[in-house]
């Protein structure tokens with residue numbers, strides 16, 4: 518792999534769960550990166566907001582709008598940003614909710630409602646950056662990420678998107694930090710979304726089209742572990758994970774990185790995962806593997822889950838094999854036994 522070290526572009530994505538009540542840490546990190554690099558920020562919605570909007574699209578319950586508004590005005594206050602600038606978006610949201618019948622179908626309506634999560638968070642972030650003395654501009658991915666009309670899980674049209682990347686390049690050339698809405702795209706003027714957790718994908722699409730030197734994925738975990746550290750206490754952080762391992766692990770349920778996000782960067786530029794609140798970079802995803810297995814899990818149905826082991830083809834484990842691939846294997850377990858099984862299997866592999 519040839520890293521474009523001469524290129525000073527970096528794309529950094531912040532996850533909603535790592536923001537909590539303040540953008541302070543994320544802002545400080547961007548200021549630091551900006552000293553030596555051209556920085557593009559990709560932002561998710563704040564924690565819980567996409568779920569709330571999804572409920573709102575169904576219930577049209579106005580009290581939800583009030584809750585979302587409060588959450589953002591607290592963050593705006595904390596960030597020294599006047600929350601009045603968010604008002605037009607809330608007016609638009611109310612108007613969209615009243616006019617569902619004007620959308621070509623339900624999916625198009627839901628995606629428009631979901632778009633407000635990211636559109637609200639980027640306004641606060643870009644304004645907070647300006648307050649810190651960094652010129653910045655909001656970029657609505659509707660105008661950059663071109664997709665098909667598969668609402669809810671739209672496929673990206675890379676050549677169409679490549680033609681629009683100039684919009685971001687222009688801002689970089691002006692010395693500005695573009696703050697881009699993650700997760701969102703556009704199809705003939707309608708709003709689309711890239712699938713839940715899709716902001717990672719936005720970041721790697723942009724990183725690849727901008728020929729960035731790296732994509733940083735900042736969240737509330739330090740990186741990729743040998744197993745989910747919230748369930749397996751002995752889980753170890755992996756300093757290196759190969760593209761292929763990351764791809765297999767996310768397909769088998771690992772949530773640190775969105776499954777689609779590896780494709781645009783594979784063999785081209787590294788993805789580095791880190792933790793927002795300490796700026797600690799934990800895992801480097803590239804051609805290099807640590808050659809350590811990764812355990813994953815995901816539900817199969819109401820009663821069963823599967824545990825995946827990436828990096829091994831055979832494991833002696835007391836559960837039926839569910840599926841097998843070139844360099845991975847998965848087992849079927851009862852959902853209520855998932856925690857124990859994950860811990861047991863981790864012990865078997867890492868004893």
Ligand code: ASP
Nearest residue numbers: 561567700713714715716
């Ligand atoms: N806000 C979106 C979601 O909750 C996208 C993302 O967080 O990456 O799925």
Ligand code: MG
Nearest residue numbers: 532714772773
């Ligand atoms: Mg995520």
